[in-house]
Amino acid sequence: MSANSHNQTHQLSNLEPVNNPTGRDGLIGIDKVGNAILFMDPVTLETQKVIAHKNHHEVAVSPDHKLAYASEFGKFFAGEFVESGAHISVVDLGTQAIVQRIPTGDFKGPHAMRFDTNGDLWVIFEETGELGRVDTKTMTLAETFDIGAAGKRPPFLEITPNGERIYVSCKLGNIIVFDVPNRSVVTEIDVPHGTEGIALSPDGTHLYAAENTRQDLLEIETATNRISRVIPLKGAVLSNPKTSRLIRLRFSPDGKYLVSTNYASGVMHIHDAADPAIHELLPIAKGPQGIAFDADSTHAIVSNHDCGLFTRIHLKTAKAVECVPAGKGIEALTYY
Structure with a gap:
C-alpha cells in the first residue's frame, strides 16, 4: 500500500484530538540518542520493533492513524549544527516500516509538526527558521514561509483547533x-x-509556554495574543537558558490535566487544566522529555531522554507507578 493511499479526503473540523493523538494500537517513540524509531507494546511498554534511522527528533500521527511522520532534525552540538537534516520520514504504522522520505531541500532542521484542517502537515525548520506545509496527497513540501525566525532556533509549533x-x-x-x-x-x-515547549488548551482559548529564564509558565489569551498570567513552577531550577531549559507541555485527551516535563531538573508537574497554577511536583528520572497519554487519560508515559527509560505516571494521584527500559534516549513519543 502506498503512503498516499492513507490521506484524509474530508475537512477536519476540530484539530485538538488530531494533533494530540492517543490510542490503543501501539506506542511509537523517536530514540534520538539511539538513532532509531521504536515501536512499543501499548500496555507493557516493551520494545517490539526497532528501525535504525539517525537524527530524527519529533513524531506526528496522521488523522486516520495509518501513518506517522518523523522529522529528521540533524545534529546540534556545542552550540552549532554539525549535521543538517532535510527529510521527513513517513512510517506505515500497520507494517511498522518507513515507506517514504519527503525531502525538504534547503530548509533544514525540521522539528515539530502539526496537521491543518485539510490534513496537510505543517513543520517548523529550526536550523533555517522557516515554517512549511507538506501536502500529504503528493508527499511534497508545497509551501514555505519566512516568518522572521532565522537565527532564533524555533523548535515547536501549535495550531488552533479551528x-x-x-x-x-x-x-x-x-x-x-x-x-x-x-x-x-x-x-x-x-x-x-x-520559550521552547508550548501547548494550546483543548478549546483553543489559551496558549501555555514556559519561558527560558525563571521557567515560569506563561498563560496567553489567544483572542488578544497577550500574556494574561505568569505561573511560577514548583521546583524550577536555575540553569543555562541557552542549553538546557527545555520544558515540554501537553494536555491530556480528556482535558483534565496539563503535564509539563522539566528536562533540566528531572522533575515534572501535573497541572489542573482548568487552572494550571494548581499543580503537583513529581521527581522522576533524569532528562524527562516526551509525553504520551493512554486512551482513557489514566496514565501518562514520560520518556527519560538522558537515561533510556519510560516512567508511567498515574495522573489522578500524581504518582510514578512504574519505570521500564526504553531505547537509549527517546525525545518524542505518542500512542496511536
Whole structure:
C-alpha cells in the first residue's frame, strides 16, 4: 500500500484530538540518542520493533492513524549544527516500516509538526527558521514561509483547533503568530529570553509556554495574543537558558490535566487544566522529555531522554507507578 493511499479526503473540523493523538494500537517513540524509531507494546511498554534511522527528533500521527511522520532534525552540538537534516520520514504504522522520505531541500532542521484542517502537515525548520506545509496527497513540501525566525532556533509549533492560527516558539526570540488563511505573520508575543515547549488548551482559548529564564509558565489569551498570567513552577531550577531549559507541555485527551516535563531538573508537574497554577511536583528520572497519554487519560508515559527509560505516571494521584527500559534516549513519543 502506498503512503498516499492513507490521506484524509474530508475537512477536519476540530484539530485538538488530531494533533494530540492517543490510542490503543501501539506506542511509537523517536530514540534520538539511539538513532532509531521504536515501536512499543501499548500496555507493557516493551520494545517490539526497532528501525535504525539517525537524527530524527519529533513524531506526528496522521488523522486516520495509518501513518506517522518523523522529522529528521540533524545534529546540534556545542552550540552549532554539525549535521543538517532535510527529510521527513513517513512510517506505515500497520507494517511498522518507513515507506517514504519527503525531502525538504534547503530548509533544514525540521522539528515539530502539526496537521491543518485539510490534513496537510505543517513543520517548523529550526536550523533555517522557516515554517512549511507538506501536502500529504503528493508527499511534497508545497509551501514555505519566512516568518522572521532565522537565527532564533524555533523548535515547536501549535495550531488552533479551528486551524486558523499557528503559534511558533523560539528558543532565542518571541512567540510568532501566523495566520493560516492569509499565509502571513500577524504578530509576535514578547518573550525576551525565549520559550521552547508550548501547548494550546483543548478549546483553543489559551496558549501555555514556559519561558527560558525563571521557567515560569506563561498563560496567553489567544483572542488578544497577550500574556494574561505568569505561573511560577514548583521546583524550577536555575540553569543555562541557552542549553538546557527545555520544558515540554501537553494536555491530556480528556482535558483534565496539563503535564509539563522539566528536562533540566528531572522533575515534572501535573497541572489542573482548568487552572494550571494548581499543580503537583513529581521527581522522576533524569532528562524527562516526551509525553504520551493512554486512551482513557489514566496514565501518562514520560520518556527519560538522558537515561533510556519510560516512567508511567498515574495522573489522578500524581504518582510514578512504574519505570521500564526504553531505547537509549527517546525525545518524542505518542500512542496511536
